[in-house]
Amino acid sequence: MKFNPKVLLLAAVVALVSLGGWFGGLASGFTQCVTLAVFAGVISTTLFFWERRVAAAFLGVAILIATHAMTLQSILKATELDIIFFLVGMMIIVGVLKDLGFLTWVIQSIINRKNMNGVSFTAILCVLSAVLASVVDEVSSIVVVLALVFQVCDTLKLRPHPFVLMAVMATNIGSSATMLGNPVGIFIGNKAGLTFAQFLVGATPVAMVSLVATLFITVFWFRKDIRSMTLAMARHRRMGLGPVLKIPYKTGLFILLSTVSVIAFHHEIEHALALGGAANKNAFLIMTPLIVAGILMIWRPHRARHYVEKDVEWWTLLFFMLLFAIAGSLNEQGITQNLADSLTKHVSGGPRGMIPLVLLIASLGSAFVDNIVFVAAFTPVIQALVERAADYSVLWWALLFGACFGGNVTVVGSTANIVASGLLEKHGHHPIRFGTWIRLGAIVGLVTALIAWAMLLIFPSPRPASAIEPDPAPVVEELPSLNG
Amino acid sequence: MERVKRNADIRLTAFFGVGDVSPHCGEMSRDEIVRRLVGTVYRSGRVPPTGIDETVAAVLKRETDGSTVIMDGLALPHARIEGLAEPRVAIATSERGIVWPGEDSAVHVVFLLLIPRDKPALYLQILRALTTALKDDATMRTVAAMTNAGDIYRFFESGKAYLPRYITAADIMSRDFITLRDTDTLQTCVDTFISNHLSEVAVLDRDGDLKGVVRAGELLRVCLPEYLLWMNDLSPIANFEPFAQVLENERRTWLSEILVKEFPSVTPDTPAIQVAGEMTRFKSSKCYVREGGKLVGVVRLPKFLNKIFRE
Numbered sequence: 063m064k065f066n067p068k069v070l071l072l073a074a075v076v077a078l079v080s081l082g083g084w085f086g087g088l089a090s091g092f093t094q095c096v097t098l099a100v101f102a103g104v105i106s107t108t109l110f111f112w113e114r115r116v117a118a119a120f121l122g123v124a125i126l127i128a129t130h131a132m133t134l135q136s137i138l139k140a141t142e143l144d145i146i147f148f149l150v151g152m153m154i155i156v157g158v159l160k161d162l163g164f165l166t167w168v169i170q171s172i173i174n175r176k177n178m179n180g181v182s183f184t185a186i187l188c189v190l191s192a193v194l195a196s197v198v199d200e201v202s203s204i205v206v207v208l209a210l211v212f213q214v215c216d217t218l219k220l221r222p223h224p225f226v227l228m229a230v231m232a233t234n235i236g237s238s239a240t241m242l243g244n245p246v247g248i249f250i251g252n253k254a255g256l257t258f259a260q261f262l263v264g265a266t267p268v269a270m271v272s273l274v275a276t277l278f279i280t281v282f283w284f285r286k287d288i289r290s291m292t293l294a295m296a297r298h299r300r301m302g303l304g305p306v307l308k309i310p311y312k313t314g315l316f317i318l319l320s321t322v323s324v325i326a327f328h329h330e331i332e333h334a335l336a337l338g339g340a341a342n343k344n345a346f347l348i349m350t351p352l353i354v355a356g357i358l359m360i361w362r363p364h365r366a367r368h369y370v371e372k373d374v375e376w377w378t379l380l381f382f383m384l385l386f387a388i389a390g391s392l393n394e395q396g397i398t399q400n401l402a403d404s405l406t407k408h409v410s411g412g413p414r415g416m417i418p419l420v421l422l423i424a425s426l427g428s429a430f431v432d433n434i435v436f437v438a439a440f441t442p443v444i445q446a447l448v449e450r451a452a453d454y455s456v457l458w459w460a461l462l463f464g465a466c467f468g469g470n471v472t473v474v475g476s477t478a479n480i481v482a483s484g485l486l487e488k489h490g491h492h493p494i495r496f497g498t499w500i501r502l503g504a505i506v507g508l509v510t511a512l513i514a515w516a517m518l519l520i521f522p523s524p525r526p527a528s529a530i531e532p533d534p535a536p537v538v539e540e541l542p543s544l545n546g
Numbered sequence: 547m548e549r550v551k552r553n554a555d556i557r558l559t560a561f562f563g564v565g566d567v568s569p570h571c572g573e574m575s576r577d578e579i580v581r582r583l584v585g586t587v588y589r590s591g592r593v594p595p596t597g598i599d600e601t602v603a604a605v606l607k608r609e610t611d612g613s614t615v616i617m618d619g620l621a622l623p624h625a626r627i628e629g630l631a632e633p634r635v636a637i638a639t640s641e642r643g644i645v646w647p648g649e650d651s652a653v654h655v656v657f658l659l660l661i662p663r664d665k666p667a668l669y670l671q672i673l674r675a676l677t678t679a680l681k682d683d684a685t686m687r688t689v690a691a692m693t694n695a696g697d698i699y700r701f702f703e704s705g706k707a708y709l710p711r712y713i714t715a716a717d718i719m720s721r722d723f724i725t726l727r728d729t730d731t732l733q734t735c736v737d738t739f740i741s742n743h744l745s746e747v748a749v750l751d752r753d754g755d756l757k758g759v760v761r762a763g764e765l766l767r768v769c770l771p772e773y774l775l776w777m778n779d780l781s782p783i784a785n786f787e788p789f790a791q792v793l794e795n796e797r798r799t800w801l802s803e804i805l806v807k808e809f810p811s812v813t814p815d816t817p818a819i820q821v822a823g824e825m826t827r828f829k830s831s832k833c834y835v836r837e838g839g840k841l842v843g844v845v846r847l848p849k850f851l852n853k854i855f856r857e
């Protein structure tokens with residue numbers, strides 16, 4: 063078997079992180095160092111050996127148990143089954159929407175449009191990508207919009223790459239707008255105790271402004287390709303962009319709107335059902351996709367097995383569960399507490415001063431590994447900070463935007479990017495080069511991160527109801543800026 | 547280097563002795579030589595459980611299904627016999643040649659093979675051993691000219707007549723196949739499918755390397771955009787005329803756009819069991835055999851089944 067030099071790189075990263083943690087004061091004992099090494103190993107595997115990430119997570123969990131870094135019970139508790147259930151439910155609902163033709167209708171309604179040009183198509187594509195990503199999920203969204211891109215570009219005999227890039231970037235931005243758009247959203251929302259409505263207030267405006275900025279940047283960046291599309295559309299006007307069809311959509315639209323509406327009022331429903339307290343945090347938010355999926359499978363029993371087996375990404379969900387467990391070990395071993403201490407000690411300016419730092423770390427991290435990895439690791443740190451002062455809850459938003467927007471920087475930055483690359487190859491096109499992606503991605507990532515930073519500074523961000531009010535005495539001493 | 551590892555335990559001569567060799571047979575018909583060789587096997591003592599007439603009938607029936615002349619001058623009449631414990635072989639040579647029905651030239655070496663019905667792969671293994679030993683026309687003529695049964699036996703004893711450990715893709719593949727170029731249009735492809743009654747064809751690139759396959763199913767994919775196939779029930783769009791789209795696009799659609807890059811593919815030395823596994827995994831009735839990127843053969847499921855279970 064040929065030796066892969068990436069193995070050495072992986073070993074070097076693991077050693078560096080473990081030693082860095084030791085010397086930096088994050089990890090002081092053997093178990094803490096092993097915990098850090100396992101976490102670094104799993105993260106590095108997602109970077110260097112993407113297809114072996116689940117295997118690495120399996121082994122990582124085993125090492126944690128064997129070295130007494132975690133018990134079996136604490137591993138099971140840390141798998142965040144509530145989030146997994148939510149994602150399973152949403153994936154089944156999206157499967158039903160596909161099956162019923164709703165997503166086909168979305169594409170067809172654009173194909174059927176007359177008198178489009180390159181700019182209007184690009185604008186529609188970006189808005190559609192962002193909106194779809196915010197109400198279904200980023201992966202389903204990118205599959206749908208790329209089907210549209212391939213249909214249009216194949217018909218017009220155009221290179222699809224610029225439009226794929228634009229769609230992916232809009233998808234990543236749109237996925238931050240609601241809790242439904244990205245596993246990161248539901249993870250942060252659930253961990254922080256944020257409601258769907260708070261997400262609409264805290265995340266949607268930032269996502270919208272970032273989308274507009276991205277649209278301007280990408281339209282300028284790909285102006286030649288957009289112009290070519292305008293010319294091709296003019297030449298092709300008589301033949302159209304595809305078959306003109308009428309697709310039934312009302313049932314699918316009703317299901318989607320009903321689901322989103324119920325989720326939007328989950329907080330009120332939880333109150334009405336007296337589902338309060340930490341034990342039932344966001345209970346109805348988690349249950350709604352399961353309830354809707356259950357009803358849909360009762361309605362369509364002959365397809366129920368298909369939805370569960372084919373539409374649910376069990377591979378990804380299994381990875382998430384194990385990853386959450388490994389990230390939980392950082393918390394259990396007190397490493398995240400140590401990091402929180404270190405941050406409050408070394409970063410001046412209090413919560414506001416930490417916004418750019420969290421944005422930067424989350425963006426850079428998400429640019430190179432799956433954003434959920436970084437969010438899972440950073441969540442206990444922010445939880446520890448919020449326990450000290452409620453003002454730190456602004457960092458939840460910084461983490462969200464950093465993770466979602468940072469995903470635009472490289473081709474491996476988010477699941478949507480990887481799916482898009484795969485679809486490009488499947489359609490017989492060469493993948494987008496790393497350099498091509500990062501040139502535009504870095505600009506979009508930087509601009510959108512700056513927008514998020516500015517808006518988080520200017521506008522008050524919604525705080526989770528459960529955030530503990532600051533205890534004035536220690537906070538005044540340690541964090542003078544909070545009083546300001 | 548020999549591609550298939552030899553099984554040192556099994557030589558071809560394990561299945562016959564000097565007494566099973568009949569050199570310099572006179573002028574005889576095919577049926578006569580078959581009857582004579584079956585008689586030789588019976589005389590050797592290791593008798594098939596069926597009677598001599600039934601065995602001769604089984605061998606001749608196989609001949610009516612298709613000639614068993616496997617190379618110029620060499621015939622391999624054979625039959626699968628119920629209850630036979632081990633393969634049995636008898637050899638006859640004729641310098642003047644035996645007229646074989648359906649063949650233009652005379653046969654000089656006849657190799658009768660009786661195979662146990664429950665060991666279907668043995669036929670192909672023995673066939674490989676035999677063709678390796680009689681590797682060319684000159685060798686075969688040398689054997690045909692041998693006047694002594696012991697010499698013929700020793701030829702197989704000392705030569706490379708070992709049974710391969712397993713049968714490979716090369717043993718069961720067909721070297722006749724139709725290909726298209728990736729620069730061919732959909733129109734050419736449809737014409738090829740119709741005129742050759744095909745449902746799948748291999749697509750090569752400019753260098754002759756196998757790039758993928760085009761299946762009739764893929765043509766339907768061109769008719770129906772991908773996003774329509776997300777719907778389980780297409781009856782709401784029953785009025786849609788997909789084939790009009792194909793007619794419109796067939797001259798402007800190149801095979802490189804629609805070819806499938808994931809298909810069953812093996813190398814010539816891949817064991818037959820792996821070939822079967824590939825076809826099962828891809829739910830395909832064809833497996834492509836390539837060597838250094840070049841397509842060298844195609845294993846077709848019907849022929850595969852015939853070779854393993856019937857021939």
